[in-house]
Amino acid sequence: MIARNLRHLRLFLAVSDMGSVTLAAGRYNITQPAVTQAVAKLEVSAGGTLFDRTRQGFFPTARGKILAGRTRRAFATLDPPLTELSPRLRLVTSHAQLTALIRVCETENFSLAARSMGLAQPTVHRAISQLEQEAGRPLFQRTAFGLVASRAARELAQAARLAFRELEQAEAELAEAEGREVGTIVIGALPMARSVLLPGALAAFRAQRPTHPVHVTDGRYDELLTGLRRGDIDLIVGALRDPQPIRDIVQTTLFQDSMAILARNDHPLAGAADLTPARLAQQQWVVPRQGTPARAQFDGFFAEAGVAPPVSIIEAGSILLMREMLTRGDFLGCISDLQAVAEIRHGLICRLPVAASWALRPIGVTTRSSWKPTRAQQLMLDLLQQEAAGLGRPQDEAAPKDDHKAGRL
Structure with missing residues (x-):
């Protein structure tokens, strides 16, 4: 040390x-x-x-x-x-x-x-x-x-926190030069990344770095952002924010995602052809919390139709909790389409045929603008990018180019 x-x-x-x-x-x-x-x-x-x-x-x-x-x-x-x-x-x-x-x-x-x-x-x-x-x-x-x-x-x-973090990065780089694994990669994981993007990237990282410490911390975006800016977290993976909340970070888009409305397979509305916003507003819902990009799109779906939003809402960002709620009653869920893919594939829930023009959401990595990754951290970024290549729509097919500050992984 x-x-x-x-x-x-x-x-x-x-x-x-x-x-x-x-x-x-x-x-x-x-x-x-x-x-x-x-x-x-x-x-x-x-x-x-x-x-x-x-x-x-x-x-x-x-x-x-x-x-x-x-x-x-x-x-x-x-x-x-x-x-x-x-x-x-x-x-x-x-x-x-x-x-x-x-x-x-x-x-x-x-x-x-x-x-x-x-x-x-x-x-x-x-x-x-x-x-x-x-x-x-x-x-x-x-x-x-x-x-x-x-x-x-x-x-x-x-400034002292970030300066001390640089010295920790120096220790990690010196150890790497000697073939040793020192330093922990700390990843802030938002709900979507935990179930879709991170597992594959982490498995690939572990195959190449069998002993390098990695810590994944869950939390609300504002909590993870505070940890990132203090130097306690190296990168945040998940939905990017628009507008960018503060200038000293870089948001790098990996792929684009959309939203889906979900229900249990034998829900009364499963297969219905007239799922209008007015009819859906009368249902009980499990949706992400206020302040998240997913919730903004959910609220916007009803606002654009001139319909009052649902009044029966449970806020939850976990697909596991949402799935359990959907199977225990006539609840509907609204969440990232990619988060629901595995649940739908296994026949646990279904996607309702709702005519909605969901805006594509940029999913990616948030880092400090002054951050310089070690080789191990750069490998993690590269693997996240590789994992994202097969998910969603590529960055150049959607969303205005100036929505987020461009960054390079």
Whole structure:
């Protein structure tokens, strides 16, 4: 594990950029032995030499180039909010102080932050006080309900999260260079992806990477998006949003999907020929929750016909729950057509012949705009794209080109 000594990492970058311990020492106004010692300690934690030492200077090894690339990205994210608070913070802020800042922002309480870090409360309080002293301003407002982070504190905490994630990516890339599997790919899975797109891609990934850790986390879109932007999640797979909810993400369309209205095989409406919106509005429904693209299309189906929407609705995004509900009563369901394919193929439910001009929904991958995948993460993206090639309609056959920010996998 790479030592999280920010000062040592800055000195390492200076040597990498300048090719000289002496010049790096001059840049930071410290002694040459101090730089040499910092690099040596970093090499121990990084698992090998970072420089080829020659008479002509210090030249990064393959390992050094990997670490330098990720470290530059980390400081490119971290330094702007540090400098905004105080230029001196770039030189004196420690990993421990930034970790304390992150936890206090999350918990809004010194004691809870300390407990989550396994530290004493005064230690966390002192770390925040040191940051505030260097910044020359308070980072938190003390209220009766807890600590309220200032805008500058929130921005710095967010930058620190992403910077630390870059160092974790560096560890994964260094391990890959040695043939080891380090780091976990974290995928945020929306309902449609869990049943259609992800299983095939994950099986293919496991065939090529038998031991690489993968974690799939379920949740609502807004929860997964927060995790993505914080660096806790690497990519979200599922229905894309229109309009794009925030600028610091990239939505990449993999294929297009449509909607279907479902029922149990012996439902009174199964096979009926006059399934008008007015008649369907009188039924009991199981549909995705408000705020999802699928629900917007369901509501739009009735709105376009000038019909009041159904009043008997159970909100559920799971095809498994929907299937069980449909088989236990005269319920109808409305969900992604591809999600229902397996259930229909196995004779569990049927698709009703409803004349509806469903708009095609873009299904794809959402990532941070600044994200640079490791080789393992890139493999997962490639396999998702391959799995999607046989699903739905290709991107160039539907939907306006400017609906989503273009991205490349």
